[in-house]
Amino acid sequence: xxxxxxxxxxxxxxxxxxxxxxxxxxxxxxxxxxxxxxxxxxxxxxxxxxxxxxxxxxxxxxxxxxxxxxxxxxxxxxxxxxxxxxxxxxxxxxxxxxxxxxxxxxxxxxxxxxxxxxxxxxxxxxxxxxxxxxxxxxxxxxxxxxxxxxxxxxxxxxxxxxx
Amino acid sequence: xxxxxxxxxxxxxxxxxxxxxxxxxxxxxxxxxxxxxxxxxxxxxxxxxxxxxxxxxxxxxxxxxxxxxxxxxx
Numbered sequence: 011x012x013x014x015x016x017x018x019x020x021x022x023x024x025x026x027x028x029x030x031x032x033x034x035x036x037x038x039x040x041x042x043x044x045x046x047x048x049x050x051x052x053x054x055x056x057x058x059x060x061x062x063x064x065x066x067x068x069x070x071x072x073x074x075x076x077x078x079x080x081x082x083x084x085x086x087x088x089x090x091x092x093x094x095x096x097x098x099x100x101x102x103x104x105x106x107x108x109x110x111x112x113x114x115x116x117x118x119x120x121x122x123x124x125x126x127x128x129x130x131x132x133x134x135x136x137x138x139x140x141x142x143x144x145x146x147x148x149x150x151x152x153x154x155x156x157x158x159x160x161x162x163x164x165x166x167x168x169x170x171x172x173x
Numbered sequence: 174x175x176x177x178x179x180x181x182x183x184x185x186x187x188x189x190x191x192x193x194x195x196x197x198x199x200x201x202x203x204x205x206x207x208x209x210x211x212x213x214x215x216x217x218x219x220x221x222x223x224x225x226x227x228x229x230x231x232x233x234x235x236x237x238x239x240x241x242x243x244x245x246x247x
Contacts, residue, residue, distance in 0.1 A: 051211060068176075087192045105196040106189055122193035123208070131201045138198060153241050156181030160188060161195045163177075168199055 043076050045092065046118045047102070054102065054124060055092070063117055064091040065109050074109075074117055081111045087164040089127075089171045090119065101127055103168060132172050139165045182243035187236075 042059040064073045066088030087106045093099045107121030142165060145158035178188040190212075197208040216232035 087196070103196065105193040122189050123196040125196070125200060125204065129201055129204050130199050131205075134201075134205075135199045138195065151241060152181065152245060153183075156178060156183060157191050159181075160178055160183075160191045164192050164195045165199070168196070 041076050042095065043074060043078070043115045043117050046116075047090070047092075047124070048118070048120055049124050050122065057116075060092050060094050061097075062093040063119075064089075064093075065119065066090070066104075067109065074111060076115045078111045078115070078117075080113050081109075083109045083111075085109055085119070085121065086167070088167050090124070101171075103127060103130065103171065105164070127172065130168065130172060132169070135165055135169050135172065139169065182245075183240060187240060 042061065043063060044057050045055045045060045045063055046053070046057055047055040062073055062075050064071065065083065066086045067083035068086055069083065072083070085104060085107050087104065090102050090104055091099055092102075102124045103126075104119070104121035105123040107119065109117065109119045111117050139162065142158045142161040146155055146162060148155070150158075176188075178185075194212050197205060197212055199205075200208055214233065217229045218232055218235070219229040220227040
């Protein structure tokens with residue numbers, strides 16, 4: 011009988027607690043941005059709440075915070091920095107793709123390849139730069155030269171962030 | 174200002190393929206071996222005319238020659 015009374019007294023408090031905790035399916039905490047970072051073969055982030063995301067957009071480097079205006083940005087091959095809820099930050103080098111900011115603090119980044127910086131070998135980058143420079147300055151077909159120039163752009167950006 | 178790859182007559186798809194290939198090649202050996210297999214593709218196609226199958230060609234080779242032509246004409 012006594013225990014029953016305690017349970018009844020506790021119930022209103024429990025109800026208000028639940029009302030505060032309940033969040034709809036699409037809600038994001040006010041100062042967070044919901045990030046999905048997806049590659050064709052792997053999802054690095056799946057709708058995870060983060061504080062800020064810095065992206066290398068074709069129109070310039072930009073930092074995305076909560077309540078950003080909706081936007082579609084083409085990404086240059088470069089470094090994406092994710093500042094997580096706990097305060098730490100993570101960096102990934104993406105090979106180029108698109109970032110879409112949707113209403114309601116949602117950010118989707120799609121790229122073909124993306125790896126953490128420690129997965130890259132500075133030596134492999136250096137060797138490839140030498141090779142690509144040879145092709146770009148050589149007398150190959152126009153297509154070979156154009157492709158080598160793309161490779162150089164990616165490699166130089168990679169070398170700059172590896173230092 | 175249009176991007177360099179665009180003025181060279183390459184498609185965005187081709188540009189992304191090259192950029193991703195070079196990212197894969199820059200990885201440390203263990204990751205690189207696993208990643209490089211993702212860049213490989215082997216597709217064949219044939220054109221059917223008057224109910225007869227034409228010659229089966231490799232899609233990659235056909236793309237290469239197509240891009241080379243586009244690069245020349247640009």
